[in-house]
Amino acid sequence: MGSKYAVEIWRVTKTYGSGDAAVVAVNDVTLNIGNNEFFTLLGPSGCGKTSLLRLIAGFEFPATGDLILDGENITGTPPYKRSINTVFQSYALFPHMTVAENIGFGLKMLNKPKSEIEPRVQEMLRLVQMEALANRPVAKLSGGQQQRVALARALAPSPKVLLLDEPLSALDYKLRKEMQVELKRLQAETGVTFIFVTHDQEEALTMSDRIAVMSGGKLLQVGEPRDIYNNPADRFVASFIGEANFLPATVAAADTTGAALTLASGATLKGPIADDLAPGQTVTLMIRPEHIRIAGGPPSPGALAGTVADLAYIGTDTYYKVRLADGASLSVRRQNRPEDEQDYSPGDAVALSLPASALRYLQE
Amino acid sequence: MADHRDTSFDVRRLGGFTFIAALTFFALYVPIAVLVVFAFNAGESISDWQGLSMKWFAIAVTDARVIDAAVRSMVIAVSAGIIATAAATLAAIATTRTAPYRGLSAKYAFINLPLMVPEIVTGVALLIFFSRLKIWTGYSGLGYLIAAHAAFCIPFAYLPIRARLENMDDTLERAAADLYATPLRAFRHVTLPLLWPGIIAGFMLAFVISLDDVVITEFVKSGGQDTLPTYMLGQIRRGTTPALNAISTIFLLFSVLAVTIMFLADGKRSKDQ
Ligand SMILES: Nc1ncnc2c1ncn2[C@@H]1O[C@H](COP(=O)(O)OP(=O)(O)OP(=O)(O)O)[C@@H](O)[C@H]1O
Ligand SMILES: [Mg+2]
Numbered sequence: 001m002g003s004k005y006a007v008e009i010w011r012v013t014k015t016y017g018s019g020d021a022a023v024v025a026v027n028d029v030t031l032n033i034g035n036n037e038f039f040t041l042l043g044p045s046g047c048g049k050t051s052l053l054r055l056i057a058g059f060e061f062p063a064t065g066d067l068i069l070d071g072e073n074i075t076g077t078p079p080y081k082r083s084i085n086t087v088f089q090s091y092a093l094f095p096h097m098t099v100a101e102n103i104g105f106g107l108k109m110l111n112k113p114k115s116e117i118e119p120r121v122q123e124m125l126r127l128v129q130m131e132a133l134a135n136r137p138v139a140k141l142s143g144g145q146q147q148r149v150a151l152a153r154a155l156a157p158s159p160k161v162l163l164l165d166e167p168l169s170a171l172d173y174k175l176r177k178e179m180q181v182e183l184k185r186l187q188a189e190t191g192v193t194f195i196f197v198t199h200d201q202e203e204a205l206t207m208s209d210r211i212a213v214m215s216g217g218k219l220l221q222v223g224e225p226r227d228i229y230n231n232p233a234d235r236f237v238a239s240f241i242g243e244a245n246f247l248p249a250t251v252a253a254a255d256t257t258g259a260a261l262t263l264a265s266g267a268t269l270k271g272p273i274a275d276d277l278a279p280g281q282t283v284t285l286m287i288r289p290e291h292i293r294i295a296g297g298p299p300s301p302g303a304l305a306g307t308v309a310d311l312a313y314i315g316t317d318t319y320y321k322v323r324l325a326d327g328a329s330l331s332v333r334r335q336n337r338p339e340d341e342q343d344y345s346p347g348d349a350v351a352l353s354l355p356a357s358a359l360r361y362l363q364e
Numbered sequence: 365m366a367d368h369r370d371t372s373f374d375v376r377r378l379g380g381f382t383f384i385a386a387l388t389f390f391a392l393y394v395p396i397a398v399l400v401v402f403a404f405n406a407g408e409s410i411s412d413w414q415g416l417s418m419k420w421f422a423i424a425v426t427d428a429r430v431i432d433a434a435v436r437s438m439v440i441a442v443s444a445g446i447i448a449t450a451a452a453t454l455a456a457i458a459t460t461r462t463a464p465y466r467g468l469s470a471k472y473a474f475i476n477l478p479l480m481v482p483e484i485v486t487g488v489a490l491l492i493f494f495s496r497l498k499i500w501t502g503y504s505g506l507g508y509l510i511a512a513h514a515a516f517c518i519p520f521a522y523l524p525i526r527a528r529l530e531n532m533d534d535t536l537e538r539a540a541a542d543l544y545a546t547p548l549r550a551f552r553h554v555t556l557p558l559l560w561p562g563i564i565a566g567f568m569l570a571f572v573i574s575l576d577d578v579v580i581t582e583f584v585k586s587g588g589q590d591t592l593p594t595y596m597l598g599q600i601r602r603g604t605t606p607a608l609n610a611i612s613t614i615f616l617l618f619s620v621l622a623v624t625i626m627f628l629a630d631g632k633r634s635k636d637q
Binding site for chain 1: 533535536538539540541542543544545546547549550553554557558
């Protein structure tokens with residue numbers, strides 16, 4: 001108790017195989033995860049999320065680096081001595097045991113007396129709303145029910161940290177949405193630190209206190225969902241979380257009030273203030289589709305002229321693909337409101353305004 | 365089920381299939397049926413039917429030499445079965461619960477080697493080896509037969525146990541470790557209960573194989589160590605009576621029982637998973 005962080009990961013590297021066939025699954029990752037946090041590891045398939053989780057759980061050991069659990073170095077500690085429990089993607093319920101026996105397994109292995117195990121199992125059954133099925137063999141449960149048992153089983157021994165490896169990916173859409181809410185509730189009620197793995201950016205944004213974006217075994221950015229969405233560290237993060245438009249530009253002038261930018265087409269834009277901009281420098285601008293405003297007719301000063309190339313109606317919003325004079329195309333997302341009299345069709349000339357406050361400079 | 369008759373190969377459409385199948389079943393089972401029927405013959409002959417009687421069963425099961433050989437067969441088959449199953453279980457765990465490494469398939473082959481070595485070779489080798497041992501140690505008890513049987517039964521016990529381990533999700537063992545089970549307790553509470561059907565199947569197979577071995581037993585046994593099969597072989601040399609049929613029939617019953625238990629145990633696999 002009393003440590004500032006639940007888990008501290010310090011310069012951890014994990015390599016599978018050796019020689020030419022070696023794969024660096026986790027590459028020099030340093031990360032601190034706070035007490036009580038709902039922390040998400042997000043990244044594309046094969047980026048090393050499961051590998052990092054297995055290192056924390058103790059199923060694998062790092063080649064270099066240290067793991068600290070609640071202030072205690074656990075780098076070489078076997079999994080059965082770590083106060084960390086896992087919800088496996090395949091659930092991994094013990095098929096020869098009932099629901100209650102599954103949930104009580106961890107406490108039994110901790111040599112707790114029956115008088116302590118039974119009430120705790122009841123409490124967990126209530127927590128996941130499975131009281132009625134306590135004596136059911138787990139083989140006779142639906143996917144959603146198995147999921148709840150797996151959660152209850154992992155929470156029963158009151159671990160310091162709960163690891164969840166894509167626990168929702170096997171569920172259908174509706175159940176998935178329900179379980180997202182359920183997981184948030186469980187985390188708030190139990191106060192256990194959750195480390196959650198997903199490759200679904202929407203799931204990460206809606207559920208997490210903080211998100212770590214991974215790619216190729218490396219940590220690209222760690223931050224709160226808003227932070228990462230609004231200020232992505234690089235092009236990969238910008239396009240992995242949400243949608244993004246990228247525009248190459250040259251800095252014409254920069255001062256403490258903002259920057260003047262020239263696009264390839266010669267059009268000019270106002271950019272936000274940034275520390276290290278110098279005239280003549282080339283930069284990549286990023287803007288989210290919903291931050292671009294679209295209007296009919298010729299452009300007012302500061303707006304870009306373009307032609308609607310394509311559109312997609314998705315109910316709440318409409319996506320427009322707009323081609324600029326220099327051939328670059330931008331994706332624009334506009335909310336559909338009853339008072340908006342005008343819809344644009346392919347071929348229509350439109351004006352796009354890109355507010356300076358919505359533009360971001362990206363490292364390539 | 366869709367009807368695949370038009371598109372896929374079906375051996376039943378080959379000419380003469382039914383005839384060959386019938387002939388095969390005939391050749392396999394009719395002699396056995398005849399043997400069983402004549403166990404109930406009232407007369408002395410094993411080919412002339414002279415009425416129904418249970419007398420040969422009575423004669424067989426009260427014959428002291430038959431009882432002696434049967435008890436010895438059971439002692440050997442149970443002991444050798446247990447030893448072989450224990451060894452096979454450990455071998456199966458060692459060869460499945462490990463990351464693949466160079467030389468692993470050589471180990472599979474090594475474990476299964478007794479299946480490929482002709483029994484007569486094993487028999488002669490053991491005869492020479494054990495005859496020395498018998499002189500050096502002065503011991504000539506059943507231990508040699510049990511050891512020899514255990515050795516050739518290991519691959520039979522190994523096969524179903526390994527198959528079951530391979531079908532078992534090793535995430536379960538990881539989950540046990542995650543829930544504070546030491547490796548030993550994970551084995552006891554998770555691996556072993558799920559492995560039992562395979563172990564029972566392995567034991568039954570080893571038991572049946574040991575029970576009916578003739579060749580190796582003939583070479584290894586000391587004087588007065590007849591098992592039921594070697595005793596029967598000796599009797600046949602002296603002419604046959606339906607008593608042999610009766611013994612064979614009881615024998616058959618035992619084997620069928622053991623194999624049935626094996627199938628019931630192993631069949632649980634598909635229901636569990
Ligand atoms: N046991 C292993 N042996 C060899 N390579 C492995 C092993 N496990 C993972 N890898 C490799 O390490 C890299 C990271 O894998 P990992 O399973 O951690 O990715 P992931 O982010 O969880 O992907 P996914 O979203 O598909 O689950 C991949 O390139 C993978 O091929
Ligand atoms: Mg994974």
